[in-house]
Amino acid sequence: MIRVELPQHLRTLARVSGEVTVEVTGPVTQRSILDALEASYPVLRGTIRDHVTQQRRAFLRFFACGEDWSHESPDTPLPDDIATGREPFLIVGAIAGG
Amino acid sequence: MSKVRVLVGTRKGAFILSSDGKREKWEISGPHFAGWEIYHMKGSPVDPNRLYASQTSGWFGQIIQRSDDGGKTWHQPGSPEGQAPPAGGAPPAGVSNMFVYDASDSTGKPLTTHQWYDGTQHPWEFKRVWHIEPSLTEPDTVYAGIEDAALFRSADGGVSWKELPGLRGNDTGPRWQPGAGGMCLHTIILDPSNPKRIYIAISAAGAFRTDDGGASWKPINRGLKSQYIPDPNAEVGHCVHHVAMHPARPNTLFMQKHWDVMRSDDAGDNWREVSGNLPTDFGFVIDVHAHEPETVFVVPIKSDSEHFPLEGKLRVYRSRSGGNEWEPLTKGLPQSDCYVNVLRDAMAVDSLDSCGVYFGTTGGQVYASADAGNNWAPIVRDLPAVLSVEVQTLP
Numbered sequence: 001m002i003r004v005e006l007p008q009h010l011r012t013l014a015r016v017s018g019e020v021t022v023e024v025t026g027p028v029t030q031r032s033i034l035d036a037l038e039a040s041y042p043v044l045r046g047t048i049r050d051h052v053t054q055q056r057r058a059f060l061r062f063f064a065c066g067e068d069w070s071h072e073s074p075d076t077p078l079p080d081d082i083a084t085g086r087e088p089f090l091i092v093g094a095i096a097g098g
Numbered sequence: 099m100s101k102v103r104v105l106v107g108t109r110k111g112a113f114i115l116s117s118d119g120k121r122e123k124w125e126i127s128g129p130h131f132a133g134w135e136i137y138h139m140k141g142s143p144v145d146p147n148r149l150y151a152s153q154t155s156g157w158f159g160q161i162i163q164r165s166d167d168g169g170k171t172w173h174q175p176g177s178p179e180g181q182a183p184p185a186g187g188a189p190p191a192g193v194s195n196m197f198v199y200d201a202s203d204s205t206g207k208p209l210t211t212h213q214w215y216d217g218t219q220h221p222w223e224f225k226r227v228w229h230i231e232p233s234l235t236e237p238d239t240v241y242a243g244i245e246d247a248a249l250f251r252s253a254d255g256g257v258s259w260k261e262l263p264g265l266r267g268n269d270t271g272p273r274w275q276p277g278a279g280g281m282c283l284h285t286i287i288l289d290p291s292n293p294k295r296i297y298i299a300i301s302a303a304g305a306f307r308t309d310d311g312g313a314s315w316k317p318i319n320r321g322l323k324s325q326y327i328p329d330p331n332a333e334v335g336h337c338v339h340h341v342a343m344h345p346a347r348p349n350t351l352f353m354q355k356h357w358d359v360m361r362s363d364d365a366g367d368n369w370r371e372v373s374g375n376l377p378t379d380f381g382f383v384i385d386v387h388a389h390e391p392e393t394v395f396v397v398p399i400k401s402d403s404e405h406f407p408l409e410g411k412l413r414v415y416r417s418r419s420g421g422n423e424w425e426p427l428t429k430g431l432p433q434s435d436c437y438v439n440v441l442r443d444a445m446a447v448d449s450l451d452s453c454g455v456y457f458g459t460t461g462g463q464v465y466a467s468a469d470a471g472n473n474w475a476p477i478v479r480d481l482p483a484v485l486s487v488e489v490q491t492l493p
Contacts, residue, residue, distance in 0.1 A: 007157070007158075008133075009133055009134065009155065009157070009158060010158060012132075013158075013161065038192065042176075042191045042192040042193075043161075043174050043191045043192060044192065045191075045192025045193070045195065045196075046159050046160070046192060046195045046196060047158040047159055047161070047195075048158075050159075051192075051195070051196045051198065052198055057157065057158065057159060059156060059157040060157060060158075093157045093158075094157065
């Protein structure tokens, strides 16, 4: 079970509160987590990564175990603490006022 | 008694303002989609409880929302519960947010670039939906005008969207360029007398028309003069801010251009200036009285570098002669220290016997007049900056 923490606007959009959990079969990577997340919550398709290119949206970043994984390959295995659910995978919106 | 429902899109959510036909007391609903930019909301003319909304964000991209109960509840088309994919193999909600340019070999492949601010060519990149225009006859058919400029259509209630590539493919596409607000397709007008005819407008490309249901398009900018572009009389490149039409006179169009208020009486083939005695002919909105095709409303703005009313006085100008002769309408509007703007999609008229006129400001006020502009009063004063205003006249 993978724990995922979403920005507030995406929690509202997906109609969830707090963390969400997803099941991933095979290697636990950014791509496999996001695939599982979008399968469970289709409303999130296109909001985290582009519909077509599958690139991370520019104002979002991905963190795992205190490290910024935003610029890593989406297929690089994430730390065991993410894969085991000990730590959440964080999807974070860039801070901006207005 | 008839009712009106005003649909207000703002920088931080959507609001629905409702009143009876007197239009004196209002109920305010919202914010819907709090914290998101709502570029536009509009209801179906044939099913007024069917509303569409463009919800967008620089962080999270484009969301299409739909209501089937007049705005009480909303969902993303394709998945009414907002989460689970529908049974039976229909596309789930996420597909409703997909606006993918046509890249097919036959129609889309040549459409690769448009002109960038610096004159170089730039790839088309989807950014957001600026305007939603429901069909005049089919509640499940709806058009969307997007940035970078293109026209999309959905025939399944917003579940899926397909580009009408003939617009970008009319040979002038590589010469289109963005205005300061981006290269947006912001105006879509469906001709009620001819289902094959659609008008659209783009900043800063100009106005276009199709007479074959969207398969092919032609620029309709003859008569426009824009001193700020290399060729003031160019076929395309004009910064058209908004176009309005009275449904009883579908060949007559009124345009608020970057500068100049224009009129065409031949479906856009030729335009002539009708700015007349306006104190400034820069502005964004323009609309036509519901029952008087020669009565037109604009809100003059000081200039392209100072987007606020002249002398701090918020004045709607009305022409009862189809342009040229304009009168200021000020009663109930602030006449000192007012420095708001009224954006291009932020004015609408209702169709009650005494025509109501509505507009929203970047200062968060929504003003209403129940007597065609003679008297104004704010419905609300303190919303986020208003991006769009539409009104529905309900039985």
